[in-house]
Amino acid sequence: xxxxxxxxxxxxxxxxSSVINCTYTDSSSTYLYWYKQEPGAGLQLLTYIFSNMxxxxxxxxxxxxxxxxxxxxxxxxxxxxxxxxxYFCAERNPGGSYIPTFGRGTSLIVHP
Amino acid sequence: xxxxxxxxxxxxLKTGQSMTLQCAQDMNHEYMSWYRQDPGxxxxxxxxxxxxxxxxQGEVPNGYNVSRSTTEDFPLRLxxxxxxxxxxxxCASSKKTGxxxxxxxxxxxxxxxxx
Numbered sequence: 237x238x239x240x241x242x243x244x245x246x247x248x249x250x251x252x253s254s255v256i257n258c259t260y261t262d263s264s265s266t267y268l269y270w271y272k273q274e275p276g277a278g279l280q281l282l283t284y285i286f287s288n289m290x291x292x293x294x295x296x297x298x299x300x301x302x303x304x305x306x307x308x309x310x311x312x313x314x315x316x317x318x319x320x321x322x323y324f325c326a327e328r329n330p331g332g333s334y335i336p337t338f339g340r341g342t343s344l345i346v347h348p
Numbered sequence: 349x350x351x352x353x354x355x356x357x358x359x360x361l362k363t364g365q366s367m368t369l370q371c372a373q374d375m376n377h378e379y380m381s382w383y384r385q386d387p388g389x390x391x392x393x394x395x396x397x398x399x400x401x402x403x404x405q406g407e408v409p410n411g412y413n414v415s416r417s418t419t420e421d422f423p424l425r426l427x428x429x430x431x432x433x434x435x436x437x438x439c440a441s442s443k444k445t446g447x448x449x450x451x452x453x454x455x456x457x458x459x460x461x462x463x
Contacts, residue, residue, distance in 0.1 A: 271452075278455050279438070279452070281452070335381060339390060
């Protein structure tokens with residue numbers, strides 16, 4: 237079966253780096269995503285990575301994928317108070333349903 | 349461009365009442381889905397649709413009905429509301445592209461309280 241696990245909370249100081257971790261179980265997963273949910277809003281796609289990649293960088297965001305360990309991480313450099321949100325990891329196996337499987341979300345709290 | 353629009357944003361129901369949460373998208377997306385979000389539980393899929401006239405059950409379908417008569421609309425019906433259905437409900441849509449079709453576009457959510 238498919239399962240995506242994340243820790244529920246992360247607290248960092250403004251200016252530090254944040255690392256949010258995720259593990260998944262479906263070895264057939266081809267698409268892995270990070271969604272961000274700001275307070276009172278819906279989710280928005282933050283970034284994604286294909287399973288044939290090890291790393292993807294996009295400005296302050298770095299996504300690392302370890303396929304052997306089925307481990308995905310999102311690093312946010314120079315974290316700002318505006319980065320406070322819930323971050324969801326999601327994975328999809330294109331051979332299965334088109335619907336991604338979401339983790340429970342990690343609440344990132346950034347302290348001034 | 350409105351994207352995905354959900355109504356109402358807030359609703360209070362009494363146990364046993366029925367209601368419909370509306371969802372409309374103007375992006376001509378084939379795929380639409382409904383999730384509920386509860387504290388510590390993340391997003392759980394209720395129902396989804398891959399096109400007009402086609403719907404299927406997700407992880408937690410009991411107590412909910414859906415229909416997809418048009419590409420644009422995907423209403424979620426609560427047949428007889430229960431306190432366990434108190435939650436925030438999100439509608440999402442995505443486009444079928446064949447290779448890369450993963451991005452879901454979400455509505456702003458509908459917060460439902462059942463007394």
